[in-house]
Amino acid sequence: MKPIADYSENQLTALLSQLKTQYKEAQAQKLKLNMARGKPAATQLNLSNGLLEKVENYTLADGTDARNYGILEGIPECRELFGRLLDIPPGQIIIGGNSSLNMMFDIISFLCLFGTGGSKPWLYHKYCNTPVKFLCPVPGYDRHFTICEELGIEMIPIPLGEDGPDMALVKKLVLEDKSVKGIWCVPLHSNPQGVCYSEEVVEQLASMETASKDFRIFWDNAYGIHHISKEVPLKNIIKECEKHGNPNRVYYFFSTSKISFPGAGVALVASGTENITELKKHMSAQTIGHDKLNQLRHVQFFKTPENILHHMKKMAGIEKILKNKTK
């Protein structure tokens, strides 16, 4: 097909009228299609209905009454459960509210306002007419890009290959340009192609030399245990960053939005201990604590990491049935 840029004015007018007719025909069908992706079917949500039953016992193992204020970083039982699931020390995890995206927005806002590890706040650079830039593997998650747009962060598209972002380009840009402050990563089953990052890509992200010392990886492992056809291993980026002397390079996000209830699950961030201390300081001005009863409900419902993985197998079974039905 001829590129649109090569169309004459008459050809463009004809195309516009043809497309308008097609659009009207589609509108006339009055279809009520929900085009949102990432929404589980009701049969999948039913698997988590046990969460809607009452909390069995609201006294935590350390004697804290979960109905009351407190425990900014989330209840120890919940940090332990997800720590074991993701192989991250519970002390490096903060359980947030119902949304990991919310935590991503907050953390980038903190970096814009306060900076990190003694570096200047990112907004300082922006107001000194030095842009703040993020590497954005494409195709990527649109809401990551919306966060950048909202905060005035310049986005640099990076081609996403079969095993992750084009690392030669990533390494060149982070080394050459100190205004590159971050990269978005969806390391497993990234939409729409289902790209999973290889060991080498994770190692390079953790070890690469960066011009900016407050360069950060935003590791959105939203589909971290969502292996429908085959289990894909993922190198532990927290450990890898530590191993290469960059323990605070990564913010690792995870949530149960696509495990229990979307928008009514629990979200978390994990990072190096200095980042966690910094985050807790900012968070302590923001909230007294998140919903501990929901955290406790998740702990009492799932109990073990093995049960969470088993739950995902059941979800995947329904997914396969639904896919076959639509074929």
Ligand SMILES: Cc1ncc(COP(=O)(O)O)c(C=O)c1O
């Ligand atoms: C890659 C990715 N990250 C984050 C989210 C949002 O997760 P949460 O509900 O925890 O905010 C989604 C939701 O579709 C997603 O696809």
